[in-house]
Amino acid sequence: MKLKQLENMISIDDDTTDENYGTYFDKRSVEQLLKFGLILLDKPPGPTSHEVVAWTKRILEIPKAGHSGTLDPQVSGVLPLGLGEGTKALGVLLFGPKEYHALGRLHSLPSKEQLDNILNQFTGDIYQRPPQRSAVSRQIRIRRIFELELLEQKERLILLRVLCEAGTYIRKLLYDFGEVLGHGGTMIELRRTRVGQFDESYPLVTLHEVADAFATWKEKKDDSLLLQLIHPIEYILSELKSVVIRDSAVDALCHGAQLAIPGILKISANLQQSELVGVYTQKGEIVALAQSTMSGEDIQKIPKGHAFETKRIIMEANTYPKRWKSQATIKEKLQST
Secondary structure (H helix, E strand, C coil), rough: CCCHHCEEEEECCCCCCCCCCCHHHHCCCCCHHHCCCEEEEEECCCCCCHHHHHHHHHCCCCCCCCECCCCCCEEEEEEEEEEHHHHHHHHHHHCCCCCEEEEEEECCCCCCCHHHHHHHHEEEEEEEECCCCCCCCCCCEEEEEEEEEEEECCCCEEEEEEEEECCCCCCHHHHHHHHCCCCEEEEEEEEEEECCCCCCCCCCCCCCHHHHHHHHHHHHHHHHHHHCEEEEEHHHHHHCCEECHHHHHHHHHHHCCCHHHHHHHEECCCCCCCEEEEECCCCCCCEEEEEEECCHHHHHHCCEEEEEEEEECCCCCCCCCCCCCCCHHHHHHHHHH
């Protein structure tokens, strides 16, 4: 199995990896996946996203899990869940688009021309005030509608596909349709069909399937079902550019050090300054999220200097051996000489 983000990279230097430390990202055990895993859940209508996370933690007997973006209780669909330390990577999905299929009822019967005009008006940047029952301040804000497609119409009922920026309220969108038409509009049913790069073409799982797979593992020591439904957390980061580092640099990053050029082995092509990247071991494990302080061209030309500023550490410290010296250790040695 290969990671998309680690393909076609530019080599800066060569090194070998110590097989005694770390784990290849696609060879993790169930225990490891429960700490660095991703579940693509098909949320049912009814429970809140918070309740779904709480149930998942109880089912899997883990202390920590999180979701990538709230779905209202009555809304179903794609809800990526991060397990354990994998929750630290979920924020990346907030940058990606969301897709919804919405069933709405207009309070008047529009002509085809009127409906086409509405779709055109609401494609692109729109002004939107969050509804009264929302978790955010009700300030008017701009959200982008990338695609707006009428899939089906039956008299006053319309089925829409909406590809939009995160934070767009689809219920409010249908309400605004009705306001422009003059007689109002109401959302009847909503399903989220895509979050970032994850859509319904991926194998979505239900909470019942998660519970059955976990019980099979606990009772029969059969991990085959769990290994099918828990994915490496690295899948979340497939749309980010990447950096591969030496084993000797891994633990230093986990303790808060910044990534310097001598620790870099590979970088993504066309890397620009100030880009958010994933930092990986040679085994494909995510170490941290970082922001580039140099362009890829500079990294290839300059022999030393800090090239990335660490933003979020994901790997646990001491996964790889310590091969660096702290400032305190250096100071002690200087004082003893």
